Amino acid sequence: MSNFPFQRLQADLSGLIDRTPAGQRLPSEPELAKQLGVSRATLRDAMRTFETQGLVRRRQGSGTFVVGKVQALDSGLEVLESLETMAKRLGLVISVSHLSVEPLAADETLAEKLGLEVGAGLLCIRRVIRADGRPVAYLVDTLPENVLRVDDVATDFHGSVLDFLLERGDILKTSRANVSALGATAEVAKALEIQRGDVLLHFYSQLFDENAKVVDYSLSYFIPGYFHFHVVRRVGG
Amino acid sequence: MSNFPFQRLQADLSGLIDRTPAGQRLPSEPELAKQLGVSRATLRDAMRTFETQGLVRRRQGSGTFVVGKVQALDSGLEVLESLETMAKRLGLVISVSHLSVEPLAADETLAEKLGLEVGAGLLCIRRVIRADGRPVAYLVDTLPENVLRVDDVATDFHGSVLDFLLERGDILKTSRANVSALGATAEVAKALEIQRGDVLLHFYSQLFDENAKVVDYSLSYFIPGYFHFHVVRRVGG
DNA sequence: CAGTGGTCTAGACCACACG
DNA sequence: GTGTGGTCTAGACCACTGA
Numbered sequence: 001m002s003n004f005p006f007q008r009l010q011a012d013l014s015g016l017i018d019r020t021p022a023g024q025r026l027p028s029e030p031e032l033a034k035q036l037g038v039s040r041a042t043l044r045d046a047m048r049t050f051e052t053q054g055l056v057r058r059r060q061g062s063g064t065f066v067v068g069k070v071q072a073l074d075s076g077l078e079v080l081e082s083l084e085t086m087a088k089r090l091g092l093v094i095s096v097s098h099l100s101v102e103p104l105a106a107d108e109t110l111a112e113k114l115g116l117e118v119g120a121g122l123l124c125i126r127r128v129i130r131a132d133g134r135p136v137a138y139l140v141d142t143l144p145e146n147v148l149r150v151d152d153v154a155t156d157f158h159g160s161v162l163d164f165l166l167e168r169g170d171i172l173k174t175s176r177a178n179v180s181a182l183g184a185t186a187e188v189a190k191a192l193e194i195q196r197g198d199v200l201l202h203f204y205s206q207l208f209d210e211n212a213k214v215v216d217y218s219l220s221y222f223i224p225g226y227f228h229f230h231v232v233r234r235v236g237g
Numbered sequence: 238m239s240n241f242p243f244q245r246l247q248a249d250l251s252g253l254i255d256r257t258p259a260g261q262r263l264p265s266e267p268e269l270a271k272q273l274g275v276s277r278a279t280l281r282d283a284m285r286t287f288e289t290q291g292l293v294r295r296r297q298g299s300g301t302f303v304v305g306k307v308q309a310l311d312s313g314l315e316v317l318e319s320l321e322t323m324a325k326r327l328g329l330v331i332s333v334s335h336l337s338v339e340p341l342a343a344d345e346t347l348a349e350k351l352g353l354e355v356g357a358g359l360l361c362i363r364r365v366i367r368a369d370g371r372p373v374a375y376l377v378d379t380l381p382e383n384v385l386r387v388d389d390v391a392t393d394f395h396g397s398v399l400d401f402l403l404e405r406g407d408i409l410k411t412s413r414a415n416v417s418a419l420g421a422t423a424e425v426a427k428a429l430e431i432q433r434g435d436v437l438l439h440f441y442s443q444l445f446d447e448n449a450k451v452v453d454y455s456l457s458y459f460i461p462g463y464f465h466f467h468v469v470r471r472v473g474g
Numbered sequence: 475c476a477g478t479g480g481t482c483t484a485g486a487c488c489a490c491a492c493g
Numbered sequence: 494g495t496g497t498g499g500t501c502t503a504g505a506c507c508a509c510t511g512a
Contacts, residue, residue, distance in 0.1 A: 060479045
Protein backbone atom coordinates (compact mmCIF):
# COMPACT_ATOMS: atom_id res chain seq x y z
CA MET A 1 0.00 0.00 0.00
CA SER A 2 1.46 3.33 -1.10
CA ASN A 3 1.47 6.56 0.83
CA PHE A 4 -0.20 8.21 -2.12
CA PRO A 5 -2.98 5.86 -3.10
CA PHE A 6 -4.65 8.29 -5.42
CA GLN A 7 -1.66 8.99 -7.65
CA ARG A 8 -0.77 5.30 -7.91
CA LEU A 9 -4.38 4.54 -8.59
CA GLN A 10 -4.62 7.03 -11.43
CA ALA A 11 -1.57 5.46 -13.07
CA ASP A 12 -2.92 1.94 -12.57
CA LEU A 13 -6.30 2.84 -13.95
CA SER A 14 -4.77 4.66 -16.88
CA GLY A 15 -2.88 1.49 -17.78
CA LEU A 16 -5.94 -0.67 -17.37
CA ILE A 17 -8.01 1.61 -19.60
CA ASP A 18 -5.31 1.68 -22.26
CA ARG A 19 -5.12 -2.10 -22.28
CA THR A 20 -8.90 -2.55 -22.45
CA PRO A 21 -10.46 -2.67 -25.94
CA ALA A 22 -12.95 0.09 -26.73
CA GLY A 23 -16.51 -0.75 -25.78
CA GLN A 24 -15.54 -3.39 -23.28
CA ARG A 25 -16.68 -3.29 -19.68
CA LEU A 26 -14.29 -2.84 -16.80
CA PRO A 27 -14.58 -4.96 -13.65
CA SER A 28 -17.19 -3.72 -11.20
CA GLU A 29 -16.25 -1.08 -8.68
CA PRO A 30 -16.09 -3.33 -5.61
CA GLU A 31 -14.06 -5.81 -7.64
CA LEU A 32 -11.63 -3.19 -8.99
CA ALA A 33 -11.25 -1.57 -5.61
CA LYS A 34 -10.27 -4.91 -4.12
CA GLN A 35 -7.86 -5.72 -6.94
CA LEU A 36 -6.15 -2.35 -6.72
CA GLY A 37 -6.09 -2.28 -2.96
CA VAL A 38 -8.08 0.90 -2.42
CA SER A 39 -11.53 1.73 -1.11
CA ARG A 40 -14.39 2.17 -3.48
CA ALA A 41 -14.61 5.88 -2.66
CA THR A 42 -11.03 6.46 -3.75
CA LEU A 43 -11.52 4.38 -6.86
CA ARG A 44 -14.56 6.39 -7.86
CA ASP A 45 -12.72 9.64 -7.20
CA ALA A 46 -10.02 8.61 -9.66
CA MET A 47 -12.49 7.28 -12.19
CA ARG A 48 -14.19 10.68 -12.41
CA THR A 49 -11.09 12.19 -13.93
CA PHE A 50 -11.21 9.66 -16.76
CA GLU A 51 -14.87 10.26 -17.37
CA THR A 52 -14.44 14.04 -17.85
CA GLN A 53 -11.68 13.25 -20.34
CA GLY A 54 -14.11 11.13 -22.30
CA LEU A 55 -12.08 7.95 -21.79
CA VAL A 56 -14.70 5.92 -19.95
CA ARG A 57 -18.43 6.01 -19.52
CA ARG A 58 -20.22 4.82 -16.40
CA ARG A 59 -23.80 3.66 -16.51
CA GLN A 60 -25.77 2.93 -13.38
CA GLY A 61 -27.03 -0.60 -13.37
CA SER A 62 -24.88 -1.76 -16.21
CA GLY A 63 -21.23 -0.89 -15.66
CA THR A 64 -18.20 1.18 -16.60
CA PHE A 65 -17.15 1.00 -20.24
CA VAL A 66 -14.02 2.04 -22.06
CA VAL A 67 -14.77 4.59 -24.76
CA GLY A 68 -12.94 4.43 -28.06
CA LYS A 69 -11.04 7.52 -29.10
CA VAL A 70 -13.71 9.94 -30.21
CA GLN A 71 -12.97 13.03 -32.23
CA ALA A 72 -13.55 16.13 -30.17
CA LEU A 73 -15.85 18.85 -31.43
CA ASP A 74 -13.47 21.64 -32.38
CA SER A 75 -14.45 25.25 -32.81
CA GLY A 76 -13.16 28.78 -32.65
CA LEU A 77 -14.94 31.12 -30.28
CA GLU A 78 -14.83 34.13 -32.62
CA VAL A 79 -17.69 32.73 -34.64
CA LEU A 80 -20.91 31.49 -33.13
CA GLU A 81 -22.07 28.29 -34.75
CA SER A 82 -24.40 25.58 -33.55
CA LEU A 83 -23.07 22.26 -32.39
CA GLU A 84 -24.88 20.78 -35.38
CA THR A 85 -22.97 23.01 -37.78
CA MET A 86 -19.75 22.28 -35.96
CA ALA A 87 -20.35 18.54 -36.19
CA LYS A 88 -21.25 18.69 -39.85
CA ARG A 89 -18.09 20.64 -40.59
CA LEU A 90 -16.09 17.89 -38.91
CA GLY A 91 -18.01 15.06 -40.51
CA LEU A 92 -19.47 13.86 -37.23
CA VAL A 93 -22.99 12.76 -36.47
CA ILE A 94 -24.70 14.09 -33.39
CA SER A 95 -28.19 13.61 -32.07
CA VAL A 96 -30.57 15.37 -29.72
CA SER A 97 -32.43 13.82 -26.80
CA HIS A 98 -34.44 14.87 -23.76
CA LEU A 99 -35.87 17.80 -25.71
CA SER A 100 -38.10 19.83 -23.43
CA VAL A 101 -39.99 22.97 -24.40
CA GLU A 102 -41.58 24.84 -21.55
CA PRO A 103 -43.23 28.26 -21.31
CA LEU A 104 -42.39 30.20 -18.16
CA ALA A 105 -42.47 33.69 -16.71
CA ALA A 106 -39.30 35.74 -16.34
CA ASP A 107 -37.79 35.79 -12.88
CA GLU A 108 -35.46 38.58 -11.85
CA THR A 109 -32.34 37.03 -13.36
CA LEU A 110 -33.91 36.13 -16.69
CA ALA A 111 -35.62 39.50 -16.93
CA GLU A 112 -32.29 41.25 -16.55
CA LYS A 113 -30.42 39.01 -18.97
CA LEU A 114 -33.11 39.33 -21.62
CA GLY A 115 -33.82 43.01 -21.09
CA LEU A 116 -37.46 42.39 -20.18
CA GLU A 117 -39.69 42.97 -17.21
CA VAL A 118 -40.20 40.43 -14.46
CA GLY A 119 -43.11 38.20 -15.36
CA ALA A 120 -42.68 38.54 -19.12
CA GLY A 121 -43.60 35.43 -21.09
CA LEU A 122 -40.67 33.25 -22.07
CA LEU A 123 -40.00 29.95 -23.73
CA CYS A 124 -37.36 27.64 -22.32
CA ILE A 125 -35.81 24.92 -24.46
CA ARG A 126 -33.64 22.23 -22.92
CA ARG A 127 -31.95 19.31 -24.64
CA VAL A 128 -29.04 16.94 -24.50
CA ILE A 129 -26.59 16.72 -27.39
CA ARG A 130 -25.05 13.33 -28.05
CA ALA A 131 -22.08 12.22 -30.10
CA ASP A 132 -21.83 8.50 -30.78
CA GLY A 133 -24.84 8.05 -28.52
CA ARG A 134 -22.93 9.56 -25.60
CA PRO A 135 -24.29 12.74 -23.95
CA VAL A 136 -21.66 15.43 -24.39
CA ALA A 137 -23.49 18.71 -23.85
CA TYR A 138 -26.60 20.04 -22.11
CA LEU A 139 -28.11 23.20 -23.52
CA VAL A 140 -30.73 25.52 -22.06
CA ASP A 141 -32.02 28.39 -24.17
CA THR A 142 -34.52 30.93 -22.96
CA LEU A 143 -36.22 33.30 -25.41
CA PRO A 144 -38.95 35.93 -25.19
CA GLU A 145 -42.26 34.48 -26.34
CA ASN A 146 -42.50 37.07 -29.09
CA VAL A 147 -39.34 35.61 -30.59
CA LEU A 148 -40.23 31.95 -30.32
CA ARG A 149 -43.52 30.19 -29.53
CA VAL A 150 -44.29 26.63 -28.63
CA ASP A 151 -45.97 26.07 -32.01
CA ASP A 152 -42.83 27.19 -33.86
CA VAL A 153 -40.81 24.55 -32.15
CA ALA A 154 -43.28 21.81 -32.94
CA THR A 155 -42.18 21.95 -36.55
CA ASP A 156 -38.78 22.34 -38.14
CA PHE A 157 -36.85 22.30 -34.89
CA HIS A 158 -33.88 19.99 -35.00
CA GLY A 159 -32.05 20.88 -31.81
CA SER A 160 -30.39 24.19 -32.55
CA VAL A 161 -32.11 27.43 -31.62
CA LEU A 162 -29.51 29.39 -33.56
CA ASP A 163 -30.03 27.42 -36.76
CA PHE A 164 -33.80 27.65 -36.37
CA LEU A 165 -33.73 31.44 -36.11
CA LEU A 166 -31.31 31.78 -39.01
CA GLU A 167 -33.32 29.49 -41.29
CA ARG A 168 -36.43 31.46 -40.43
CA GLY A 169 -34.66 34.55 -41.71
CA ASP A 170 -34.02 36.37 -38.45
CA ILE A 171 -31.17 38.84 -38.59
CA LEU A 172 -28.72 38.11 -35.80
CA LYS A 173 -25.60 40.09 -35.09
CA THR A 174 -23.46 38.86 -32.25
CA SER A 175 -23.41 36.82 -29.10
CA ARG A 176 -21.70 37.77 -25.89
CA ALA A 177 -20.48 34.62 -24.22
CA ASN A 178 -19.03 34.13 -20.77
CA VAL A 179 -16.74 31.21 -20.12
CA SER A 180 -16.50 29.41 -16.81
CA ALA A 181 -16.21 26.02 -15.16
CA LEU A 182 -18.35 24.31 -12.56
CA GLY A 183 -19.26 21.02 -10.96
CA ALA A 184 -22.36 19.34 -12.33
CA THR A 185 -25.55 19.96 -10.36
CA ALA A 186 -27.93 17.06 -9.82
CA GLU A 187 -30.09 18.19 -12.76
CA VAL A 188 -27.25 18.55 -15.23
CA ALA A 189 -25.51 15.40 -14.01
CA LYS A 190 -28.63 13.36 -14.63
CA ALA A 191 -29.10 14.76 -18.13
CA LEU A 192 -25.48 14.13 -19.08
CA GLU A 193 -25.36 10.75 -17.35
CA ILE A 194 -22.41 11.74 -15.23
CA GLN A 195 -21.88 12.13 -11.50
CA ARG A 196 -22.92 15.15 -9.52
CA GLY A 197 -19.86 17.33 -9.04
CA ASP A 198 -18.10 16.17 -12.19
CA VAL A 199 -16.19 18.94 -13.95
CA LEU A 200 -17.97 20.81 -16.73
CA LEU A 201 -17.05 23.64 -19.03
CA HIS A 202 -19.79 26.25 -18.89
CA PHE A 203 -20.82 29.06 -21.26
CA TYR A 204 -23.60 31.51 -20.60
CA SER A 205 -24.39 33.93 -23.36
CA GLN A 206 -26.74 36.50 -24.79
CA LEU A 207 -27.62 36.54 -28.48
CA PHE A 208 -28.35 39.95 -30.00
CA ASP A 209 -30.38 40.90 -33.05
CA GLU A 210 -29.83 43.85 -35.40
CA ASN A 211 -31.41 46.24 -32.90
CA ALA A 212 -29.17 45.06 -30.07
CA LYS A 213 -32.16 43.39 -28.46
CA VAL A 214 -31.48 40.14 -26.63
CA VAL A 215 -33.32 37.35 -28.41
CA ASP A 216 -31.84 34.40 -26.52
CA TYR A 217 -30.21 33.76 -23.19
CA SER A 218 -28.34 30.52 -23.31
CA LEU A 219 -26.66 28.20 -20.80
CA SER A 220 -24.35 25.50 -22.11
CA TYR A 221 -22.67 22.68 -20.20
CA PHE A 222 -19.93 20.67 -21.91
CA ILE A 223 -18.11 17.52 -20.85
CA PRO A 224 -14.55 18.80 -21.34
CA GLY A 225 -13.03 15.79 -23.07
CA TYR A 226 -15.38 16.03 -26.02
CA PHE A 227 -14.67 19.65 -26.97
CA HIS A 228 -11.80 21.82 -28.10
CA PHE A 229 -12.71 25.49 -27.95
CA HIS A 230 -10.05 27.92 -29.00
CA VAL A 231 -9.66 31.61 -29.62
CA VAL A 232 -7.02 33.77 -31.23
CA ARG A 233 -6.12 36.65 -28.96
CA ARG A 234 -4.57 39.87 -30.15
CA VAL A 235 -1.70 41.13 -28.04
CA GLY A 236 -3.14 44.24 -26.45
CA GLY A 237 -1.57 47.61 -25.83
CA MET B 238 -33.18 13.50 7.73
CA SER B 239 -34.10 14.22 4.12
CA ASN B 240 -33.93 11.85 1.23
CA PHE B 241 -31.70 14.34 -0.56
CA PRO B 242 -29.12 15.31 2.02
CA PHE B 243 -26.88 17.04 -0.47
CA GLN B 244 -29.42 19.49 -1.84
CA ARG B 245 -30.72 20.36 1.63
CA LEU B 246 -27.17 20.73 2.79
CA GLN B 247 -26.25 23.14 0.02
CA ALA B 248 -29.21 25.31 0.92
CA ASP B 249 -28.39 25.18 4.63
CA LEU B 250 -24.75 26.02 4.02
CA SER B 251 -25.65 28.82 1.66
CA GLY B 252 -27.77 30.36 4.40
CA LEU B 253 -25.05 29.92 6.98
CA ILE B 254 -22.45 31.54 4.74
CA ASP B 255 -24.74 34.46 3.97
CA ARG B 256 -25.36 35.04 7.66
CA THR B 257 -21.70 34.85 8.59
CA PRO B 258 -19.71 38.11 8.49
CA ALA B 259 -16.82 38.19 6.01
CA GLY B 260 -13.54 36.98 7.42
CA GLN B 261 -15.14 35.00 10.20
CA ARG B 262 -14.48 31.32 10.72
CA LEU B 263 -17.17 28.69 10.33
CA PRO B 264 -17.56 25.89 12.85
CA SER B 265 -15.18 22.98 12.32
CA GLU B 266 -16.14 20.24 9.91
CA PRO B 267 -16.98 17.57 12.49
CA GLU B 268 -19.00 20.16 14.39
CA LEU B 269 -20.90 21.40 11.32
CA ALA B 270 -21.52 17.88 10.09
CA LYS B 271 -23.08 17.01 13.42
CA GLN B 272 -25.18 20.19 13.54
CA LEU B 273 -26.48 19.69 10.02
CA GLY B 274 -27.03 15.99 10.42
CA VAL B 275 -24.76 14.75 7.64
CA SER B 276 -21.47 12.97 7.47
CA ARG B 277 -18.27 14.88 7.12
CA ALA B 278 -17.73 13.51 3.61
CA THR B 279 -21.04 14.91 2.41
CA LEU B 280 -20.38 18.23 4.12
CA ARG B 281 -17.02 18.56 2.43
CA ASP B 282 -18.54 17.65 -0.92
CA ALA B 283 -20.99 20.52 -0.59
CA MET B 284 -18.37 22.92 0.73
CA ARG B 285 -16.26 22.45 -2.41
CA THR B 286 -18.94 24.09 -4.52
CA PHE B 287 -18.73 27.21 -2.37
CA GLU B 288 -14.97 27.30 -2.55
CA THR B 289 -14.89 27.27 -6.37
CA GLN B 290 -17.37 30.15 -6.30
CA GLY B 291 -14.96 32.10 -4.15
CA LEU B 292 -17.40 32.30 -1.22
CA VAL B 293 -15.31 30.48 1.35
CA ARG B 294 -11.70 29.61 1.85
CA ARG B 295 -10.49 26.51 3.65
CA ARG B 296 -7.10 26.36 5.25
CA GLN B 297 -5.65 23.18 6.64
CA GLY B 298 -4.82 23.54 10.28
CA SER B 299 -6.70 26.75 10.78
CA GLY B 300 -10.26 26.49 9.49
CA THR B 301 -12.88 27.48 6.93
CA PHE B 302 -13.44 31.20 6.50
CA VAL B 303 -16.15 33.19 4.84
CA VAL B 304 -14.76 35.39 2.08
CA GLY B 305 -16.16 38.86 1.59
CA LYS B 306 -17.51 39.69 -1.82
CA VAL B 307 -14.45 40.08 -3.99
CA GLN B 308 -14.50 41.73 -7.36
CA ALA B 309 -13.84 39.18 -10.06
CA LEU B 310 -11.09 39.78 -12.60
CA ASP B 311 -12.97 40.59 -15.77
CA SER B 312 -11.52 40.39 -19.23
CA GLY B 313 -12.40 39.87 -22.87
CA LEU B 314 -10.69 37.01 -24.62
CA GLU B 315 -10.15 38.90 -27.88
CA VAL B 316 -7.22 40.75 -26.38
CA LEU B 317 -4.40 39.06 -24.55
CA GLU B 318 -3.41 40.95 -21.46
CA SER B 319 -1.59 39.90 -18.34
CA LEU B 320 -3.46 39.38 -15.10
CA GLU B 321 -1.42 42.32 -13.77
CA THR B 322 -2.72 44.58 -16.52
CA MET B 323 -6.21 43.28 -16.01
CA ALA B 324 -6.05 43.95 -12.28
CA LYS B 325 -4.63 47.42 -12.77
CA ARG B 326 -7.42 48.26 -15.19
CA LEU B 327 -9.93 47.22 -12.55
CA GLY B 328 -8.16 48.97 -9.71
CA LEU B 329 -7.31 45.74 -7.92
CA VAL B 330 -4.08 44.72 -6.27
CA ILE B 331 -2.67 41.31 -6.98
CA SER B 332 0.53 39.66 -5.87
CA VAL B 333 2.77 36.82 -6.99
CA SER B 334 4.01 33.94 -4.86
CA HIS B 335 5.69 30.58 -5.24
CA LEU B 336 7.71 31.90 -8.18
CA SER B 337 9.83 29.11 -9.60
CA VAL B 338 12.19 29.39 -12.55
CA GLU B 339 13.61 26.13 -13.83
CA PRO B 340 15.59 25.23 -16.95
CA LEU B 341 14.54 21.97 -18.58
CA ALA B 342 14.83 20.04 -21.83
CA ALA B 343 11.89 19.76 -24.21
CA ASP B 344 9.95 16.53 -24.04
CA GLU B 345 7.84 15.42 -26.96
CA THR B 346 4.80 17.49 -26.02
CA LEU B 347 6.69 20.70 -25.35
CA ALA B 348 8.81 20.28 -28.47
CA GLU B 349 5.69 20.04 -30.58
CA LYS B 350 3.92 22.95 -28.93
CA LEU B 351 6.96 25.20 -29.21
CA GLY B 352 8.00 24.07 -32.67
CA LEU B 353 11.40 22.83 -31.47
CA GLU B 354 13.25 19.56 -31.38
CA VAL B 355 13.07 17.15 -28.49
CA GLY B 356 15.80 17.99 -26.01
CA ALA B 357 15.94 21.70 -26.85
CA GLY B 358 16.75 23.98 -23.92
CA LEU B 359 13.75 25.59 -22.28
CA LEU B 360 12.93 27.76 -19.34
CA CYS B 361 9.87 27.01 -17.25
CA ILE B 362 8.32 29.68 -15.03
CA ARG B 363 5.65 28.80 -12.49
CA ARG B 364 3.88 31.09 -10.07
CA VAL B 365 0.72 31.65 -8.10
CA ILE B 366 -1.32 34.81 -8.57
CA ARG B 367 -3.14 36.13 -5.52
CA ALA B 368 -5.90 38.65 -5.09
CA ASP B 369 -6.51 39.87 -1.54
CA GLY B 370 -3.92 37.35 -0.43
CA ARG B 371 -6.00 34.50 -1.81
CA PRO B 372 -4.52 32.27 -4.53
CA VAL B 373 -6.72 32.65 -7.59
CA ALA B 374 -4.61 31.42 -10.50
CA TYR B 375 -1.65 29.16 -11.16
CA LEU B 376 0.41 29.92 -14.25
CA VAL B 377 3.06 27.84 -15.99
CA ASP B 378 4.97 29.38 -18.91
CA THR B 379 7.56 27.51 -20.93
CA LEU B 380 9.82 29.39 -23.33
CA PRO B 381 12.79 28.49 -25.54
CA GLU B 382 16.04 29.43 -23.81
CA ASN B 383 16.96 31.74 -26.67
CA VAL B 384 13.88 33.80 -25.82
CA LEU B 385 14.29 33.94 -22.08
CA ARG B 386 17.21 33.01 -19.82
CA VAL B 387 17.42 32.53 -16.10
CA ASP B 388 19.49 35.73 -15.76
CA ASP B 389 16.79 37.75 -17.49
CA VAL B 390 14.23 36.68 -14.96
CA ALA B 391 16.47 37.54 -12.04
CA THR B 392 15.88 41.21 -12.77
CA ASP B 393 12.80 43.13 -13.79
CA PHE B 394 10.46 40.16 -13.63
CA HIS B 395 7.27 40.97 -11.77
CA GLY B 396 5.16 37.93 -12.46
CA SER B 397 4.00 38.38 -16.03
CA VAL B 398 5.96 36.82 -18.87
CA LEU B 399 3.89 38.76 -21.38
CA ASP B 400 4.60 42.11 -19.77
CA PHE B 401 8.28 41.25 -19.46
CA LEU B 402 8.62 40.47 -23.16
CA LEU B 403 6.66 43.56 -24.17
CA GLU B 404 8.69 45.88 -21.93
CA ARG B 405 11.86 44.39 -23.37
CA GLY B 406 10.66 45.43 -26.79
CA ASP B 407 9.79 42.05 -28.27
CA ILE B 408 7.29 42.17 -31.09
CA LEU B 409 4.43 39.82 -30.34
CA LYS B 410 1.49 39.22 -32.61
CA THR B 411 -1.13 36.85 -31.34
CA SER B 412 -1.85 34.06 -28.95
CA ARG B 413 -3.87 30.97 -29.72
CA ALA B 414 -5.66 29.91 -26.56
CA ASN B 415 -7.61 26.75 -25.87
CA VAL B 416 -10.29 26.81 -23.22
CA SER B 417 -11.19 23.83 -21.06
CA ALA B 418 -12.10 22.71 -17.56
CA LEU B 419 -10.54 20.14 -15.27
CA GLY B 420 -10.25 18.92 -11.73
CA ALA B 421 -7.22 20.15 -9.82
CA THR B 422 -4.27 17.76 -9.75
CA ALA B 423 -2.34 17.35 -6.52
CA GLU B 424 0.31 19.83 -7.71
CA VAL B 425 -2.12 22.54 -8.75
CA ALA B 426 -4.36 21.99 -5.74
CA LYS B 427 -1.43 22.53 -3.40
CA ALA B 428 -0.33 25.70 -5.16
CA LEU B 429 -3.85 27.16 -5.14
CA GLU B 430 -4.59 25.95 -1.61
CA ILE B 431 -7.66 24.08 -2.70
CA GLN B 432 -8.65 20.41 -2.70
CA ARG B 433 -7.55 17.92 -5.28
CA GLY B 434 -10.35 17.49 -7.77
CA ASP B 435 -11.80 20.97 -7.26
CA VAL B 436 -13.12 22.53 -10.45
CA LEU B 437 -10.77 24.78 -12.40
CA LEU B 438 -11.03 26.76 -15.60
CA HIS B 439 -8.04 25.94 -17.78
CA PHE B 440 -6.37 27.73 -20.69
CA TYR B 441 -3.44 26.42 -22.66
CA SER B 442 -2.01 28.69 -25.26
CA GLN B 443 0.79 29.46 -27.66
CA LEU B 444 2.17 32.98 -28.04
CA PHE B 445 3.49 33.91 -31.49
CA ASP B 446 6.04 36.53 -32.53
CA GLU B 447 6.15 38.50 -35.78
CA ASN B 448 7.63 35.52 -37.63
CA ALA B 449 4.90 33.18 -36.42
CA LYS B 450 7.43 31.46 -34.18
CA VAL B 451 6.13 30.21 -30.85
CA VAL B 452 7.86 32.13 -28.08
CA ASP B 453 5.81 30.88 -25.13
CA TYR B 454 3.67 27.86 -24.31
CA SER B 455 1.48 28.66 -21.39
CA LEU B 456 -0.79 26.72 -19.03
CA SER B 457 -3.20 28.66 -16.83
CA TYR B 458 -5.44 27.38 -14.05
CA PHE B 459 -8.14 29.66 -12.66
CA ILE B 460 -10.45 29.29 -9.69
CA PRO B 461 -13.75 30.00 -11.48
CA GLY B 462 -15.35 32.30 -8.92
CA TYR B 463 -12.61 34.90 -9.22
CA PHE B 464 -12.75 35.40 -13.00
CA HIS B 465 -15.18 36.55 -15.64
CA PHE B 466 -13.87 35.77 -19.10
CA HIS B 467 -16.06 36.77 -21.97
CA VAL B 468 -15.93 36.91 -25.74
CA VAL B 469 -18.06 38.50 -28.41
CA ARG B 470 -18.93 35.95 -31.07
CA ARG B 471 -19.89 36.86 -34.60
CA VAL B 472 -22.85 34.95 -35.96
CA GLY B 473 -21.30 32.79 -38.65
CA GLY B 474 -22.61 31.82 -42.05
C1' DC C 475 -34.05 -11.32 -9.71
C1' DA C 476 -28.84 -10.45 -9.16
C1' DG C 477 -25.44 -7.12 -10.14
C1' DT C 478 -24.17 -2.51 -11.29
C1' DG C 479 -23.03 2.32 -10.26
C1' DG C 480 -24.86 6.50 -7.03
C1' DT C 481 -25.00 8.21 -2.42
C1' DC C 482 -24.12 8.58 2.29
C1' DT C 483 -22.23 7.30 6.89
C1' DA C 484 -18.87 6.67 10.69
C1' DG C 485 -14.55 6.58 11.82
C1' DA C 486 -9.49 6.42 11.26
C1' DC C 487 -5.11 8.56 10.43
C1' DC C 488 -2.32 12.30 8.50
C1' DA C 489 -0.27 17.14 7.70
C1' DC C 490 -0.51 21.53 9.06
C1' DA C 491 -1.33 26.00 11.91
C1' DC C 492 -1.15 28.23 16.08
C1' DG C 493 -0.55 29.06 20.82
C1' DG D 494 -0.29 19.85 22.22
C1' DT D 495 -4.60 20.67 20.47
C1' DG D 496 -7.58 21.41 16.87
C1' DT D 497 -8.09 22.15 12.06
C1' DG D 498 -8.84 20.56 7.26
C1' DG D 499 -6.99 16.55 3.82
C1' DT D 500 -7.27 11.77 2.75
C1' DC D 501 -8.71 7.17 2.88
C1' DT D 502 -11.32 3.05 4.47
C1' DA D 503 -15.20 -0.21 5.15
C1' DG D 504 -19.62 -0.81 4.77
C1' DA D 505 -24.55 0.35 4.24
C1' DC D 506 -28.50 1.39 1.45
C1' DC D 507 -30.63 3.06 -2.87
C1' DA D 508 -31.83 3.33 -8.03
C1' DC D 509 -31.24 1.44 -12.05
C1' DT D 510 -30.19 -2.22 -15.78
C1' DG D 511 -30.85 -6.28 -17.94
C1' DA D 512 -31.43 -11.25 -18.09
